[in-house]
Amino acid sequence: MFNILLPVIPGIQHLESLKELHGFALRALEFVDFDPVDEDLLWSAIATCYASLGSLRDASQLFARVRLKTTLLCMSMISSFLDCGAVEEEFEEAFSLFDRMLRQGFKPNSVTFIALLSACNHAALLNACRIHGNAELAEVAAKKLIELEPQHSAYFVLLSNIYADASRWNDVRHVRAPMKYGA
Incomplete structure (x- = not known):
């Protein structure tokens, strides 16, 4: 089911529409067990969309609530912080998250470094x-x-x-x- 939503998410241009979709996804998860990969893709897409709409606060709240923080979700958040990097706090948060990823045993790959290097x-x-x-x-x-x-x-x-x-x-x-x- 989430596969149907994934292509739609990047095209959302209004924060309220994204919040409605996010709420729908949360309600759906209460009743149905989804493949963790699909769930990871969904949360990453929603977090990235929140950031692209200028709401890092909502992206951060989503990230904080997700139980399983995968490399994809962490990289989505790092990219989101760096894409909005005009503010020093976001820049610091991105590197702090990257540092936490390393300490938790995540192995950075070329995509990780491209995300970090392309933003600064x-x-x-x-x-x-x-x-x-x-x-x-x-x-x-x-x-x-x-x-x-x-x-x-x-x-x-x-x-x-x-x-x-x-x-x-x-x-x-x-x-x-x-x-x-x-x-």
């Missing part, structure tokens, strides 16, 4: 990690960035500074050595 430029991503003291996330992001653009020494410098801020001096030496000796 590469240096801003690393700088956000530096500002928030998240050396682990910076390390993951930097390795991907260095794979994509190894000629940009700024990524090495910023990663080195992040390690220094975290007092990870062996890592600082490891990052700076190739720069120092031209390797």
